[in-house]
Amino acid sequence: MLLQLLSYVAFMVFLVVVLAKVVKYARMPLHLRWELYPIPHEKGREYGGSYFEELDWWKKPVEKSLIGEIKFMIPEILFVRGVYHDNRKLWYASFPFHFGIYLVIGWLALLFVGALVNIAGLPSVNPITTFIQSLAVIFGAVGFVVGSIGCLGLLMLRTFDRNLRHFAAPKDYFNLLFILAIFLTGLLSWTSSDPSFEVSRDYMKSLIAFSPMTGASPSLTAHIALLSLFIMYLPFTQMTHFVAKYFTWHTVRWDDERNMRGSAIEARVGKVLNYKQNWSAPHIKSGDSWATIATEEVE
Amino acid sequence: MKRQTIRLKDISKSSEQMVELNPADFMRLPYPYDTVDSEPAFKQLTEEQKKKYEVSVDGVVALSLPRPETKAEEDELVRKFLSGLGKLLTKENNWTFLQPLSLTLEYCAKCQTCNDACPIYTGSGKQEIYRPTYRSEILRMIYNKYLKRGGKALAKFTGNDIDLNWTTVARLAELAYRCTLCRRCAQTCPMGVDNGLVTHELRKLFSQEMGIAPIELHSSGSMKHLKDGSSTGLIPVALKDTVEFLEDDIKDRTGLDIKFPMDKEGADILLIHNAGEFLAWPENPMAFAIIFEAAGLNWTLSSQSIGYDAVNYGLWYDDVQLARVALKHAQIAKELGVKKIVIGECGHAHKAISVIADRVITGELNIPRESCMTLLEDIVLNGKLNLDPKRNDFPVTLHDPCNLVRLMGVVKPQRNILNKICPQFREMEPHGVKNYCCGGGSGFAIMPSMNFPDWRSSVSGRMKFKQILDAFQDVIDPNIRKMVCAPCSNCKGGIREILSYYDAWEKTGIAYTGLVEFIVNAMVDIGEPYIEWPDEM
The missing domain is CATH 3.40.50 (Rossmann fold)
Structure with a gap:
């Protein structure tokens, strides 16, 4: 049960800390606009235009294209498109690394579904069960291989590319080696002891059913332990950029929300202008609110 | 000659100069400037200037930052720097950029994708200290080591083992003025991190906490704007004389009798130029007047202090100054009762009042702001001339x-x-x-x-x-x-x-x-x- 306990704790820590991060960023006050074009929800302005190109723009309706955003986000998330365009050398490692992680997440999800189906009483030899398990094998096996390749590639780049090496810290190598160990133990357990991932699924089942589990090979045990520890460690690192990227894009780069009279934005502006600042430079009276210092006559 | 490799930690190490700029290293230009001897000689600082000012980044001076005379002075400046950095991360002091800055400090992957997007880094022949990531990473290291819980204990493992001393602070101050805030780097960042914003926030820290800013931006810039009416020194009375001169010039050059409408209450448009145009390129406000009159627009200029100069230098270095100028512009437009403010040919004035100050201006002051580009496009493309x-x-x-x-x-x-x-x-x-x-x-x-x-x-x-x-x-x-x-x-x-x-x-x-x-x-x-x-x- 020690292994299961580790997995439960890891999952809980992950959830709580990631959620805390989301709340932290979501609760930050309204900031000044700092958008960067192109903004993909600007309908028909893929070249980078904005509503400011319209004469009397404030009299025109707001037209936002959700499809435009989705068309940007899917290739960015799945294929790391930005890196493909702007840093091809890095992309050759970054893409397999990220895609490997996505496949492993998919593998875990399929094991979870397979375990649920199993708990629900469907027999082991059944088209649905077989399909889910076969898919899990593809996701897991390909994920471990592709992820390992990407991970090794990133390690090589961090070590041998002088642009990256001069900025690399011990923790960067530690993180990559940690992830590589997860991929490799997963690969080892698949090839040596769990070719159909049925033992892995049984472990998932034991987690769902709070039941004991036996029969995990040393490689699978190592894989589960490492994965659990990583899930626990991840929220404390900058690898939570999957959270950050929502905010950097949606609430900074693409935030072109207009401040119209009587709008919700205007109410939020009113609130932040009442914050009392304590900057120390001679031209700012420390202790006054932003509204006061912005409207006082300078001497 | 092989260039010396500069590491992040080198910023804290005392030396006469971190890098020696040599035009032969710079990016090559096309014909007829494709030979090294077509490069003009780069002016060197005098020994006296080197003694007086902090020049140890690259032998170039943007800030004219005097060297502290005693160790106690240095320590006090370092303390102030750290205090300012702390303030940048509080909502009361920096609600204006807290979220973008926090994200930028936390999530750079050090992938260096942004470097090649930077015209200064590439133009300089890839000088290490001009990487968008260089000054940003230094700031992150200081933040992680000195302001984060457990930062010092973990500094070696996390790669934040940097010494914060006066040399570091002085060099960061100069490096904050080796980036034009063009934000091309941010455009390419796969994380959405904005290393251009780090420059902006560093400048704010120095200005708002330590009172350090280039004289041309602050005392002869935004302060002059707020006190005298324009950062150019053009006072309201002089503006009226200048406008009369421009009217005469229009008459001489075109034969047209045009009077610049001044302080016309209830006009549709308040046109605000960068006042530098009146002095350096008078043909520009003259051309606006010719076009607006020919198109039959109901417009006006303001002769009120600040109202005839669209610049807002605070955008580049100080949020308080930014807000002060933007609110003055809005107040003047409100008092004139105009329907909209149109910004002349000035890029930063466009962004300051249309985009950035959009979240400073509220209520009756929130008068629509429009780019002159759209208005001119309407005039030209719809056959009004x-x-x-x-x-x-x-x-x-x-x-x-x-x-x-x-x-x-x-x-x-x-x-x-x-x-x-x-x-x-x-x-x-x-x-x-x-x-x-x-x-x-x-x-x-x-x-x-x-x-x-x-x-x-x-x-x-x-x-x-x-x-x-x-x-x-x-x-x-x-x-x-x-x-x-x-x-x-x-x-x-x-x-x-x-x-x-x-x-x-x-x-x-x-x-x-x-x-x-x-x-x-x-x-x-x-x-x-x-x-x-x-x-x-």
Whole structure:
């Protein structure tokens, strides 16, 4: 049960800390606009235009294209498109690394579904069960291989590319080696002891059913332990950029929300202008609110 | 000679100079500047200047930062720096950028994707200290080590083992003025991190906490603007005289009797120019007046202090100054009872009042702000003027001001106008939201301190000069006159300095002007050509 306990704790820590991060960023006050074009929800302005190109723009309706955003986000998330365009050398490692992680997440999800189906009483030899398990094998096996390749590639780049090496810290190598160990133990357990991932699924089942589990090979045990520890460690690192990227894009780069009279934005502006600042430079009276210092006559 | 490798930690180590700039290392320019000897000599600082000011980054001075005289002074400045950094991360002191800054400090993956997007890093021949990630990473290291819980204990493992001393602080202060805030780096960041914002926030820290800012931006810039009416020193009485002079000049050049409407209450439009135009390029406000009158617009200028100068230098270094100027502009528009404010050809003024200050201006002060580009596009494309493109039949290229284009999304109107009235219009590459800065952005165009202008023209403006030369390579013969359209006062200033530094008019026949000048030049009702070439002045 020690292994299961580790997995439960890891999952809980992950959830709580990631959620805390989301709340932290979501609760930050309204900031000044700092958008960067192109903004993909600007309908028909893929070249980078904005509503400011319209004469009397404030009299025109707001037209936002959700499809435009989705068309940007899917290739960015799945294929790391930005890196493909702007840093091809890095992309050759970054893409397999990220895609490997996505496949492993998919593998875990399929094991979870397979375990649920199993708990629900469907027999082991059944088209649905077989399909889910076969898919899990593809996701897991390909994920471990592709992820390992990407991970090794990133390690090589961090070590041998002088642009990256001069900025690399011990923790960067530690993180990559940690992830590589997860991929490799997963690969080892698949090839040596769990070719159909049925033992892995049984472990998932034991987690769902709070039941004991036996029969995990040393490689699978190592894989589960490492994965659990990583899930626990991840929220404390900058690898939570999957959270950050929502905010950097949606609430900074693409935030072109207009401040119209009587709008919700205007109410939020009113609130932040009442914050009392304590900057120390001679031209700012420390202790006054932003509204006061912005409207006082300078001497 | 092999260049010395500069590491992050080197910023804290005392040395005469971190890097020695050598024009032979800089990015190569196209013909006729494709040889090292075509590079003008880079002005060196005098021994006296070196003794007096902090020059240990690259031997260039933007800030004129005096060296502290005692260790106690140094320690106090370091303490203030750290206190300011802490304030940048509180909502009360920095609600204005807390979220973008926090994300930027936490999530850089150090992948270096942004470096090649930076015209200063690439233009300099890839000087390590000019990487967008260099100064940003230093700030992250200081933040992680000195302000985060457990930062010092984990500093070696997390790669934040940096010494915060006066040398570090002084060099960061100078490095904050080796970036034009063009934000090309941010555009390429796969995390959405914004290393340009780090420059902006560093400048704010120095200004708002330590009272350190380039004299041209602060005491002779935004403070002068707020106290005297304009950062140019143009006081309201002098403005009236200047406007009368411009009216006479219009009469002499075009035969038109035009009176600039001043302080006209209830006008549809309050037009605010960068006041530098009145003094350095009077043909620009004159052209606006000619066009607006010919199009029958109901418009006015303000003669009230601050109301006739659209600049807002706070955008580059100080949020308090930004808010003060923006609110004054809005207040003046409200008192005049105008329907909208139209911003003249000034990129940073566009962004300051339209985008950034959108979250400072509320209630009755929230008067719509519009770019002159859209208004001019409406006038030109909808036949409100009688225009003959043949009058502009010479090669023309367009510079995209970063603030107007990448940072505000006004991309098409100006090119629609040029396409209509300039038969030989050609784009620079890249252009639009992928443009390169003129090299004078974020205040650089108005900073003439010591050898900074040489650095500006040969390093920060280098990529722009290359783009201009590339755009005109097929007509590079100096006998073929050609023009860069730069619809922004600061960009015009930056480009003017580059062209002058490289004797570009003499060697290539390239000149520059704003956008409205092309429109008036194409007006069939104006007898003489309106655009003046350098050899006709």
